[in-house]
Amino acid sequence: MPKPYPREFRDDVVNVARGREPGQSLKQIAADFGIAESCLRNWLRDADVEDGVKPGTTAAENVELREARRRIRLLEQENEVLRRAAAYLSQANLPGK
Structure with a gap:
């Protein structure tokens, strides 16, 4: 390029x-x-x-959108980790285990 x-x-x-x-x-x-x-x-x-x-969209808006998308992706990953941890911990607390 x-x-x-x-x-x-x-x-x-x-x-x-x-x-x-x-x-x-x-x-x-x-x-x-x-x-x-x-x-x-x-x-x-x-x-x-x-x-x-x-x-x-202006250049400044494009930068802001790119940063927002990156932040959203990170938050979605963190949310998935927390969801899996909650599922694991709720299974560990079931009676009979």
Whole structure:
């Protein structure tokens, strides 16, 4: 996988693309910066989501969701351990054992 472009570079390219003159295509801007047109379109889409122009999850929300899912998975594992321990202990306390 290629190394990602620095954040500052992406922000500069997005700003140039947003402020382009009429008649200047995204393809030309992408070529001027040495990136693919699809890459520029993705950066523009992501910037619109981050700015609240388009619906979607921001980078901060994605980080928060990832952490929440990790925490949920851990809590589910802990809950399963406790459930098994409770079942084991309740079997140990049955009469006749």
